[in-house]
Amino acid sequence: MAGEPKSISRDEVAHLARLSRLDLTADELDVYAAQLDSILTHVAQVTEVAADDVPPTAHPAELANVLRPDVVVPGLTTEEALSGAPAVEQDRFAVPQILGEEQ
Numbered sequence: 001m002a003g004e005p006k007s008i009s010r011d012e013v014a015h016l017a018r019l020s021r022l023d024l025t026a027d028e029l030d031v032y033a034a035q036l037d038s039i040l041t042h043v044a045q046v047t048e049v050a051a052d053d054v055p056p057t058a059h060p061a062e063l064a065n066v067l068r069p070d071v072v073v074p075g076l077t078t079e080e081a082l083s084g085a086p087a088v089e090q091d092r093f094a095v096p097q098i099l100g101e102e103q
Contacts, residue, residue, distance in 0.1 A: 006044075008036045 013033045017024045024032065078091050087094035 006040060008033060008040060 010029050010033045013029050013036060014024070017029070017032075082088045082091070082093065085093050
């Protein structure tokens with residue numbers, strides 16, 4: 001799509017609207033034709049700027065591993081984890097019964 005951008009006509013917008021089952025007014029056709037023409041112009045400009053020697057990227061800055069190292073550290077003991085619980089039963093958090101299930 002390099003070079004001169006293709007212009008989109010009001011009739012082409014009306015055709016696309018019919019294909020999309022959109023009932024557009026005459027004013028809407030004029031507005032959308034102008035907007036789509038502007039979009040095509042901008043796409044053509046971006047295509048002209050893109051250089052063959054620039055590799056495609058997903059991010060503008062090269063990223064190295066930005067995560068911290070995965071280091072194993074001791075966790076809480078059962079007693080420490082349950083120390084703030086309002087209710088404990090068999091070394092577990094005790095919570096109210098839900099969904100009427102029997103234990």
